[in-house]
Amino acid sequence: MSEAGGVASLLVLFFHVLVFSGVVDSATFTILNQCAYTVWPGILSNAGTPQLPTTGFALQPGQSNAISVPASWSGRLWGRTLCAQNATEGRFVCVTGDCGSPTVECSGSGAVPPATLAEFTLDGANGLDFYDVSLVDGYNLPMWVVPRGGKGGNCTATGCAADLNAGCPKELQVDTDGGGASVACKSACEAFGDPQYCCSGAYSTPATCKPSGYSEFFKQACPTAYSYAYDDGTSIFTCASADYVITFCPSPSSSVKAAGDPAPTSNSSAPAALIALQTSASNRTRLRSRPFVAPMALAAVWQLLQLLSI
Known part of the structure; x- marks a missing residue:
């Protein structure tokens, strides 16, 4: 030659x-804390999916963190509350959503119920992302997921914007000091261990496991969130090539109108940080990385x- x-x-x-x-395509998860208190997000990758570079961190009120998530990633994200470094053992512990890790990073450990979960499978069947917000493991704080810049699928916002702790049935409440103030709301499965609530044993199929009065409490308050194990029809959503804004304690302007809820206010009442995040996400296509x-x-x-x- x-x-x-x-x-x-x-x-x-x-x-x-x-x-x-x-x-490799990647999505951006922008995690925003609109609560009046600190939230420590935790992230767990599913089996066979590598852990993300960060699996736990702190978000002060009004703070956000943008994370690049690789294509075909699947896993879950949740918020931990009432966290502190244990003075005697030096371990990092949380009252709700604790992942059992001695540090702020969860490092491959999942949330201890009850905890509100955002679940994702990116680039799944037909190239679609599948996502949901689940109360199957109980509830600890409001969470809302909004896809931005997606094409294909229904790309519907979903989550649970309601505060369920105040109205949580007494038998499901997590009351840390006996004062009657619930900081989280258990699922009926966790509270009672009954197969009919856990969709196990003789109740392990969609035909035999039906909604209970307790799951209906979650469903009525949060119609698009998973309320029990076989609540797929109204609780799982799809999108393609989207970024996602995951908000703790969403304001009405960052959620969508649910049945019986008042109409959301305009974005003019939303925090400037949220408006900037949503505008940025809607104008952004998937990032490209070349490792x-x-x-x-x-x-x-x-x-x-x-x-x-x-």
Whole structure:
């Protein structure tokens, strides 16, 4: 092969590497705390999915954190509340949503119920993201998920914007000091361990496990959230190539109108930070990362330079 032909071949290789090698779509999860108190988000990847670079951190009121999530990621996200460093053991502990980790990072551990969960499977069947907000493991704080910039699927906002702790049935309440103030609301399964509430044993199929009075309490307050294990029809949503804004304690302007709820107010009453996040997300397509490009591209460039120096 001539020198010119070799140079041309290497140039073709170089551009093929840049264009085709290791290009991975990713989504951005913008996690926003609109609560009047600190929330410590926790993140758990499902089995077979690598853990994200961060699995736990603190968000002060009004703060947000944007995380790049790789394509085909699946896992869950939740909020921890009433957290502190244990003075005697030096462990990081939370009253609700604790993940059992001694540090702020959950490092592969999930939430101890009760906890409100946002669940995601990105780039699933037909290239769609599947997502939901689940109260199957109980509830500890309001959470809302809004897809932005998506194309395909229904791309519906979902979650539970209601404060369920105040109206939680007495037998489901988590009352830490006996004063009657509930900081979380258990599922009936956790509270009683009965198979009919847990959809287990003889109740392990959609035909045998039906909504209970307790699951209806969750469903009536939060119509688009999972209220029990087989609540798929009204609780799972799809979108494609979207970014997601996950808000703790959403204001009416960041949620959608549910049956019987007053209409949301305009965005003019929303915090400036939320407006900026939503505008940014709606104008953004999926980020592109090339984790495997650099080594191959550098090798091609080095070979090209060697030929040119001859």
